[in-house]
Amino acid sequence: MQFVSTRGQAPALGFSDAVLAGLAADGGLYVPASWPQVSADEIASFAGKPYADVAYAIISRFTEGEIPAAKLKSILEEAYATFRHPSVTPLLELEPGHFVLELFHGPTLAFKDVAMQFLSRVMDHILLERGLKATIVGATSGDTGSAAIEAFRGRDTTDIFILHPKGRTSEVQRRQMTTVLDDNVHNIALEGAFDDCQDAVKAMFNNHAFRDRVRLSGVNSINWGRIVAQIVYYFTAAAALGSPHRKVSFTVPTGNFGDIFAGYCAKAMGLPIERLVIATNANDILRRTLDTGRYEMTGVAPTISPSMDIQISSNFERLLFESAGRDADAVNRMMAGLKQSRGFDLPETSIAAIRRDFAAGTTDEAATRAVIAQTHKASSYLLDPHTAVGVGVARSQPHDGTPMITLATAHPAKFPAAVAEASGIEPALPAWLGNLYERPERVTVLANDQRLIEDFIVARSRA
Ligand SMILES: Cc1ncc(COP(=O)(O)O)c(C=O)c1O
Numbered sequence: 421m422q423f424v425s426t427r428g429q430a431p432a433l434g435f436s437d438a439v440l441a442g443l444a445a446d447g448g449l450y451v452p453a454s455w456p457q458v459s460a461d462e463i464a465s466f467a468g469k470p471y472a473d474v475a476y477a478i479i480s481r482f483t484e485g486e487i488p489a490a491k492l493k494s495i496l497e498e499a500y501a502t503f504r505h506p507s508v509t510p511l512l513e514l515e516p517g518h519f520v521l522e523l524f525h526g527p528t529l530a531f532k533d534v535a536m537q538f539l540s541r542v543m544d545h546i547l548l549e550r551g552l553k554a555t556i557v558g559a560t561s562g563d564t565g566s567a568a569i570e571a572f573r574g575r576d577t578t579d580i581f582i583l584h585p586k587g588r589t590s591e592v593q594r595r596q597m598t599t600v601l602d603d604n605v606h607n608i609a610l611e612g613a614f615d616d617c618q619d620a621v622k623a624m625f626n627n628h629a630f631r632d633r634v635r636l637s638g639v640n641s642i643n644w645g646r647i648v649a650q651i652v653y654y655f656t657a658a659a660a661l662g663s664p665h666r667k668v669s670f671t672v673p674t675g676n677f678g679d680i681f682a683g684y685c686a687k688a689m690g691l692p693i694e695r696l697v698i699a700t701n702a703n704d705i706l707r708r709t710l711d712t713g714r715y716e717m718t719g720v721a722p723t724i725s726p727s728m729d730i731q732i733s734s735n736f737e738r739l740l741f742e743s744a745g746r747d748a749d750a751v752n753r754m755m756a757g758l759k760q761s762r763g764f765d766l767p768e769t770s771i772a773a774i775r776r777d778f779a780a781g782t783t784d785e786a787a788t789r790a791v792i793a794q795t796h797k798a799s800s801y802l803l804d805p806h807t808a809v810g811v812g813v814a815r816s817q818p819h820d821g822t823p824m825i826t827l828a829t830a831h832p833a834k835f836p837a838a839v840a841e842a843s844g845i846e847p848a849l850p851a852w853l854g855n856l857y858e859r860p861e862r863v864t865v866l867a868n869d870q871r872l873i874e875d876f877i878v879a880r881s882r883a
């Protein structure tokens with residue numbers, strides 16, 4: 421399987437090289453050259469299978485010829501043995517016809533663990549095979565960083581540098597990152613917003629001298645290795661509800677568009693998905709884009725779902741590529757518009773194609789709090805604020821008899837202050853994180869200055 425860049429100027433790569441590259445050399449994102457298909461019979465066979473087996477069935481279609489079957493199986497067994505629930509990603513019915521897919525049973529309590537536990541092991545394997553070390557950089561609004569640090573800590577093949585926006589994560593999220601004191605882990609608190617962190621990471625990838633010097637690699641969802649692992653739970657959840665004989669819809673709390681793009685991939689591979697619903701918080705650039713056909717940056721406001729306080733939604737580029745019939749020139753024009761004038765109009769055919777697969781809605785701050793309170797009152801189920809954004813939007817969708825699955829992307833204990841304010845209940849951290857508030861922290865505060873950040877990394881990278 422080859423992977424091509426959404427900007428059309430970088431060479432096509434195999435799975436291992438695409439994973440190590442993270443971002444393509446032309447600034448684009450890698451997507452598979454074609455979508456492998458999963459037959460109806462095979463989808464039906466996923467119901468009741470162990471999670472790691474379904475993961476193998478899906479992921480091996482992209483790694484064939486590169487990662488030996490036995491190695492991939494052992495990576496997946498090990499990755500999902502770190503989850504505290506036997507089903508890995510359990511599905512439960514919140515109200516008739518509306519399900520939540522709990523993706524937060526991994527080591528850091530957010531959906532990022534599902535991909536990161538796989539990615540760290542597969543990268544380690546590739547680097548060991550090649551006798552190389554890599555420098556990993558990542559931008560986080562809190563969850564990617566903690567999952568990546570947990571997955572890569574102590575690994576000899578990698579140094580990991582995570583940039584988070586200073587003061588804009590929850591305290592639990594920050595401590596999950598800064599209390600990891602392994603030598604290969606480096607936390608940077610950037611004076612800025614999440615988009616500044618993400619811009620800095622992309623600028624490092626586009627600085628080819630720096631990129632080569634430290635053998636740069638990335639763990640944000642720009643990396644195909646993240647997306648491929650997230651496709652799996654769309655299949656397990658749909659199969660559990662009777663797919664392929666019954667269609668399902670998904671509502672996904674969305675920021676960088678990685679999680680919901682994985683749903684699009686599942687559909688492209690043959691999973692009968694009726695609708696993919698983009699759920700945004702008050703930072704609603706994606707909902708406005710679906711409404712108006714124009715992607716327009718207007719600024720980011722901090723919310724109680726901070727991991728979605730994003731306006732440069734990286735993976736939307738992958739959807740633009742798909743919706744434009746894989747026309748890289750069209751993508752380049754749109755991305756140039758974004759750089760020059762902070763916005764662009766989608767071609768008519770693109771927005772029409774997107775609207776065929778996707779719907780979108782917003783749950784604002786007050787409504788998010790109300791969803792948490794009302795859901796707890798009705799069913800004693802505590803939602804984290806990101807999942808609540810999803811549940812709020814899912815409830816506003818037309819009822820067409822198709823089961824709706826909302827992705828529960830984080831455990832409420834990651835956001836105790838917001839959850840307690842909304843519901844009166846302070847969710848407790850699981851036992852293994854019980855002493856998080858007593859652990860010492862290590863973090864470096866840096867100004868939002870590209871040179872400063874790159875110098876910091878060069879001085880500490882062992883690659
Ligand atoms: C808890 C949580 N929910 C939702 C999202 C949004 O996911 P995505 O960026 O893949 O759209 C994030 C961050 O990525 C998150 O951390």
Ligand SMILES: N[C@@H](CCOP(=O)(O)O)C(=O)O
Binds near residue numbers: 562675
């Ligand atoms: N919400 C994210 C932001 C980065 O998203 P990613 O999926 O592209 O890594 C976070 O928690 O850091």
